[in-house]
Each structure stands twice: as C-alpha cells, then as structure tokens.
Amino acid sequence: KNGPPGPKGYPFFGVIFEVDVFRLHEKLYEWTQQYGDVFQFQMLGKKFLCINSVEVLRETFLQEPCATINAYRSPTFTGKYLLKNYSDVIFASPSSLWEKRRKFVYRLLHTYGEGITSLENQVLQNLIRFKGKIRQNISKDVNPFEIVDEFILSTIETLIIGRSFGKEGPLQPLLKLEEELANRLANPGTDGVLRAFPFLRFLPLPMSSIYHEAKSVHQQLLDKLETLSKEDCEDTGIYHTMKKALKERDENGNAWFNDDNIYGVLFNISGAAYLTTRGTLLSAINILAKRLELQKSLQREVDSVIGRNREPRLSDRKKCPLMEAVVMETLRYISHVPLLVLHANSQSTTIGGYSVEKDTVIIPNSWTMHHSEKYWDDPFSFKPERFLDEDGQLLPATDPVRKRFASFGLGKRSCIGEVFAKSRIFLFLSSLMQMATIAEPEGKRLPDLDPRKMIPGIVLQPQEYEVRFLMR
Numbered sequence: 001k002n003g004p005p006g007p008k009g010y011p012f013f014g015v016i017f018e019v020d021v022f023r024l025h026e027k028l029y030e031w032t033q034q035y036g037d038v039f040q041f042q043m044l045g046k047k048f049l050c051i052n053s054v055e056v057l058r059e060t061f062l063q064e065p066c067a068t069i070n071a072y073r074s075p076t077f078t079g080k081y082l083l084k085n086y087s088d089v090i091f092a093s094p095s096s097l098w099e100k101r102r103k104f105v106y107r108l109l110h111t112y113g114e115g116i117t118s119l120e121n122q123v124l125q126n127l128i129r130f131k132g133k134i135r136q137n138i139s140k141d142v143n144p145f146e147i148v149d150e151f152i153l154s155t156i157e158t159l160i161i162g163r164s165f166g167k168e169g170p171l172q173p174l175l176k177l178e179e180e181l182a183n184r185l186a187n188p189g190t191d192g193v194l195r196a197f198p199f200l201r202f203l204p205l206p207m208s209s210i211y212h213e214a215k216s217v218h219q220q221l222l223d224k225l226e227t228l229s230k231e232d233c234e235d236t237g238i239y240h241t242m243k244k245a246l247k248e249r250d251e252n253g254n255a256w257f258n259d260d261n262i263y264g265v266l267f268n269i270s271g272a273a274y275l276t277t278r279g280t281l282l283s284a285i286n287i288l289a290k291r292l293e294l295q296k297s298l299q300r301e302v303d304s305v306i307g308r309n310r311e312p313r314l315s316d317r318k319k320c321p322l323m324e325a326v327v328m329e330t331l332r333y334i335s336h337v338p339l340l341v342l343h344a345n346s347q348s349t350t351i352g353g354y355s356v357e358k359d360t361v362i363i364p365n366s367w368t369m370h371h372s373e374k375y376w377d378d379p380f381s382f383k384p385e386r387f388l389d390e391d392g393q394l395l396p397a398t399d400p401v402r403k404r405f406a407s408f409g410l411g412k413r414s415c416i417g418e419v420f421a422k423s424r425i426f427l428f429l430s431s432l433m434q435m436a437t438i439a440e441p442e443g444k445r446l447p448d449l450d451p452r453k454m455i456p457g458i459v460l461q462p463q464e465y466e467v468r469f470l471m472r
C-alpha cells in the first residue's frame with residue numbers, strides 16, 4: 001500500500017538481468033527519469049529503495065526517527081564471514097558496542113587527520129619522498145598512477161603503524177592486494193551471490209577463492225603489523241592504540257574492543273582509504289592538466305599561504321579556499337563512490353512519502369544527485385567556483401550549494417575518514433602546485449576526464465593516462 005514506483009522484474013531474481021551491477025549507478029540515473037526521486041526494485045530476493053533527491057536523503061539520514069531507523073546495513077557475506085560476524089565499523093549495523101567502536105575509530109582518524117605533533121615528521125618524510133618522485137620524472141611523459149599509489153599507501157602505513165616502508169617494504173604490496181580483493185569480494189554481484197548461497201565458499205569456484213585469498217592476505221598483514229609493533233620505535237600508529245584498547249573495560253567492567261575488532265577495523269581502513277583517495281587525486285591531476293589558468297590561481301594561493309621554502313602543513317588547509325573548492329568539485333564531478341555505501345532500515349518506515357517495508361536496502365544515489373540539472377547548473381562540467389562566494393571564500397556548510405554535496409555520506413553512517421582523506425589530498429595537491437605545473441603529454445592531447453567513462457566498480461577509477469610535470 002502506497003509503496004514507491006519502480007521496475008517490476010522477475011520473482012526472486014528481480015531486475016538482475018536488466019542491470020550491470022558494476023554500472024548500477026548508470027541504470028539508476030536512467031530510472032530516475034522514468035520513476036522519479038524515490039523508486040524501488042527487487043534483486044536476488046532483496047528489496048532496494050533508491051533515493052535520488054537531496055531533500056529526501058537529508059530527511060532520511062538526518063531527521064529522527066528516520067536517521068536511526070535507516071542507519072542499518074543489510075546482511076552481507078563479507079561482513080558475516082570475512083569480518084567475523086560484523087566485528088568492524090562499515091559492514092556492521094548499529095548496536096551499543098558498534099557505537100563505541102565507531103566513536104573510537106572516528107577519534108583516532110580525526111587525531112591523525114588533523115595531524116598530531118609526533119606524526120608531523122613522518123608526514124613530512126612522505127612529502128619529501130613524493131616530491132623526489134616528481135623531480136625524477138620532471139618534463140617526461142609519465143603515468144602518474146604509481147606516484148599517487150605510493151603517496152597514498154605511505155599515508156595509510158603511517159596512519160596504521162606510525163611509519164612508512166615504501167613500495168618495496170613489507171606492507172604496501174599487501175595493502176594494495178587486499179584492497180583489490182576487497183573490491184572484488186564486497187561488490188553487490190559477488191557478495192550478493194555468496195550471501196544468497198554461502199555454501200558456495202566451500203566449492204572450488206573463482207568467487208570462493210577471492211574470499212579465501214582475502215582472508216589469507218589480511219592475516220599476513222596483521223602478522224606483519226604485530227612483528228613491526230614490537231620493534232623499538234618512537235613512531236606509533238593506530239595499531240598500537242587499538243592494542244591498548246584491548247585492555248580497557250567499560251563502566252560494567254566488560255571488554256568492549258577485541259582482536260576481531262582490530263581485524264575488522266584494519267580491513268575497513270585498507271578498503272575505504274585507498275581507492276577513494278586514489279580516484280580523487282588521479283582525477284584532479286587529469287582535470288588540472290587541462291586547466292592551466294586554474295593551476296596558476298592555485299599556485300598563487302599556495303605561494304601566498306605556504307610560500308616556496310617550506311613543506312605544506314595540515315594547518316595550511318583552512319587558509320586555501322580555492323584548493324578546497326577544487327577538491328569538492330572534483331568529488332562532486334566524478335562522484336566515484338556513486339551509491340555511497342548501501343544502508344538498510346531496521347523497521348517499516350516512510351521515505352519521501354512512500355511506505356517502505358522493514359529490511360529494505362537503501363541506496364543513497366549520490367551519482368544522480370550530483371549530476372542532476374535540478375541542483376547543478378551544467379552538472380557534467382567542472383566548475384570549482386560553485387563552492388566559492390564573490391570574495392573567493394568557501395561557502396559555509398549551511399549554504400544550499402554545500403548541502404547538496406554528499407560525497408562522504410550524511411548522518412550516523414557518514415565517512416569517519418573525511419578529515420584524514422581531505423588533509424592528505426590537500427598535502428599532495430599543494431606540494432605539487434608549489435613545485436610544478438601539470439601539463440598535457442608532449443605533442444599529444446590528454447582526453448577530458450569524463451566521469452561517465454571511468455572504470456566501473458564500487459569505487460569508480462579513472463582510465464590510465466599520461467601527463468608531464470614541469471618544474472616551476
């Protein structure tokens with residue numbers, strides 16, 4: 001009764017034959033034209049509700065009682081079997097223990113995101129190494145993927161264990177492999193089939209081998225971290241803080257954080273931090289290479305706030321509104337986490353005026369919201385000035401334009417790594433603008449980055465390309 005409209009599909013299979021699960025956002029964009037801001041469909045025995053309007057999304061995730069009801073996650077194979085019965089943050093549904101865990105990890109990521117004094121030196125080392133890589137490649141046609149990868153993986157290593165060992169070290173190859181496996185396992189296609197038929201994990205199938213490999217790689221990573229954490233070293237990361245939390249007791253004398261939680265949280269971090277940041281930086285480099293005037297303005301900003309004689313610091317970020325607007329517009333334009341992370345409701349509710357049954361999977365369709373002409377003038381054009389006022393200052397978070405931006409999600413499940421991600425993106429781009437100008441490859445045109453042509457996946461990635469870094 002009063003259910004949302006939407007495509008019908010077949011019993012149990014639903015619309016599975018009509019969609020490519022890796023390009024689901026494109027089909028949902030198309031269906032929005034047909035069915036409107038809120039619609040529903042069925043796939044592999046699950047009901048999905050797609051939210052395509054900012055207003056409805058804000059109501060659903062920010063206003064009580066909806067915000068609490070809709071903060072759940074749907075059961076997943078990855079959460080249940082790989083992450084030891086949802087011992088993590090991302091895949092677990094709310095409970096009092098989960099809330100404590102999320103707050104704890106949020107605090108850790110904020111502290112490291114904003115920069116704690118003991119880590120400034122490590123961050124500086126990462127930047128110096130990164131600048132060295134750019135210098136080695138100056139004026140050559142270069143594929144920036146490797147440089148970006150090494151920078152991001154170094155920041156993740158530093159976050160976890162307090163120092164970076166570089167791309168030949170013991171951690172980076174495992175972190176990278178783990179991320180690839182996580183993406184192949186946790187996508188709605190593979191996870192959906194394994195969730196519906198979990199016994200398949202015992203059969204010698206390609207999808208079950210992804211699961212077994214992910215388990216083994218994650219265990220190897222944890223074993224390496226345990227060995228490294230015993231080394232006598234001043235620099236420590238969140239691994240050490242989590243180990244200390246194992247001994248803590250809550251007000252009733254009970255342990256609230258255990259080894260499985262460390263396992264889950266570390267899996268979340270390697271999965272959530274790498275491809276998201278990589279996609280943002282690689283897209284920004286491609287976009288800037290085509291816009292020399294914008295680079296000049298960024299260089300003026302960086303010169304006046306940081307100058308040329310010292311490395312950028314995390315505290316400089318707030319003084320660079322144009323850089324902030326460029327990053328936000330990159331995130332809006334590419335919307336490379338097009339469906340954010342799927343939510344679910346814990347009880348029957350009303351969304352956008354429609355009745356929605358309990359245990360429906362909720363899709364926050366940021367791809368459609370970020371590319372809707374209803375909200376954005378010329379949505380498939382890159383215009384950082386959307387986020388600036390007449391004086392070139394960043395619009396306040398309460399401005400209607402900022403309220404339409406949802407790349408990190410909203411409310412109780414919003415990204416807890418936002419500050420960490422934005423601060424590392426700032427360090428990378430400001431260091432780059434300080435020393436170099438990004439140019440198209442010698443004698444060749446770099447194709448425009450079109451978000452509709454990104455490599456599909458849970459997190460969309462730009463196609464490979466080449467640029468030149470010219471010394472300023």
Ligand code: HEM
Pocket residue numbers: 089090091102109268269272273274276277280337340341342364407408409410412413414415416417418420421
């Ligand atoms: C550009 C970079 C990033 C983007 C665009 C991004 C985006 C997102 C999105 C869309 C969600 C889900 C929101 C929802 O469920 O409603 C999320 C959740 C999450 N992110 Fe990020 N993220 C980024 C970087 C990071 C980094 C660097 C970390 C950690 C170091 C991180 C850790 C997490 C965690 C732990 C969650 C789960 C929160 C929960 O389920 O309660 N993210 N992120």
